[in-house]
Amino acid sequence: MKYDTIVVGGGAGGLAAALTLKSLRPEFSGLLIRKGRSQTISCSFPFVANTDEMLKSAGIDLVVDEVVEIDRAKKLVKTAGGREFEYGKLVLATGAKPAKLNVPGIDLEGVYTASTEFDEIMGVHESLGKAKKVVIVGAGYIGMGFADELAGSREVHVVEVLDEVLALAFDREFGEIARRRLEERGVKFHLKASVKEIRGKGRVEEVVLSTGEVVPADAVLFSVGVRPNSELAAKAGLTLDESGHVVVDAYMRTSDPDIYAVGDVAQKRDYFTGKPARAYFSSIAIAEGRVAAMHIAGVTPGKGFEGALPAYTAFLTGSFFAAAGLTEAQAKRLGLNVVSATAESVYSHSGFLEGGTRSLVKILVKAVYTRGDLRLVGVQAVGPEPVNELMSFAVAAIKQGLTAYDLAAYPFASPPLWFRTPLTHPLQLTALKVLTKA
DSSP states (O other), X not given: OEEEEEEEOOSHHHXXXXXXXXXXXTTSOEEEEESSSSOEEOSSSOEEOOHHXXXXXXXXXXXXXXXXXXXXXXXXXXXXXXXXXXXXXXXXXXXXXXXXXXXXXXXXXXEEEOOOSHHXXXXXXXXXXXXSXXXXXXXXXXXXXXXXXXXXXXXXXXXXXXXXXXXXXXXXXXXXXXXXXXHHTTOEEEESOOEEEEEOSSBOOEEEETTSOEEEOSEEEEOOOEEEOOHHHHHTTOOBOTTSOBOOXXXXXXXXXXXXXXXXXXXXXXXXXOSEEOOOOHHHHHHHHHHHHHHHTTOXXXXXXXXXXXXXXXXXXXXXXXXXXXXXXXXXXXXXXXXXXXXXXXXXXXXXXTTOOGGGSEEEEEEEEETTTOBEEEEEEEESTHHHHHHHHHHHHHHTTOBHHHHHTOOOOOOTTTSXXXXXXXXXXXXXXXXXXX
């Protein structure tokens, strides 16, 4: 059977490509092929979405099978189930898989690797739920998410090779907030340490750290990064970069003009420098999927995808931790001369009123600006749900090149009693602070 466009992979990027294309060109026939019976959408911590109903409502066919071969000459995809489908355009959204460390004992029973596959996720959750002593290796979003979930109900140890948790996504002060909150709930952290060996007779019994410490455990979870699922692309002869990502242009086209790649499998370039970058976020995958769909539909999206500008959020320790653009540490590593400012504000107007109770619910924001022109390049925040909206604005502000001068005078809307007054908007407060350093 022939389709105008076939999407391989049902994650955020593939779903965005399929749905966007159908909305732009309803007359186009579309097929999405995914391997799993249920689909997770992964961004820091995977969750299950009812994507089947979304596809059905849009008029997109769905096949649950694994694509094992692409015949570029005949423009066919072949599945493990023996089926063949002909495409006009093909979108690869095969995602990434968890990285696996070469550690003695990693194949023992009770040792798991964080995954985005539905069945594997359910299995890991069930197994960790039964464990009494858990060691989590890696203190990024996923590792910290599991630690947060398990804290208080069992003994939890977190091993991190860097000197603070969430260090690849946030500056130190935000990692400290998350770590201290979990420490108060009994989680033990082993920073600047790695796993040297896992011991046990058939099943894990203890973990030996690089520091020499031995930690008892009946379950171990590794969450130490991912690598692209590019085997299918490589087999088809598409060009890959040194890290195994599929090389794409600004419109997400691969070395074959009829094949696109989006999401974690596609090569990323940093928004600020244009250099290759690792950025595995569903927000970026969705943007890439839409750019690819617009190009396929003949709606050329201007400059195309301008580069990976990370924007992410996660619910940890009772608060939302969110970030957009560069942290101060990242900016300095890129050689940017930056200045930062931190501000704290209450959640709503009522925090300032007599008898107000919301003053206890605060938002902490840190903004990073380039020194000299004071252009905004990054924002981090922790607090209640409104930080997510703040981060969406931050992305737009960064992309538009807004400066501290612009932000200080920006006319934010503010519904009475329900949200913060513009007089104490935390992002504007950071702008005013850096203006005194100009």
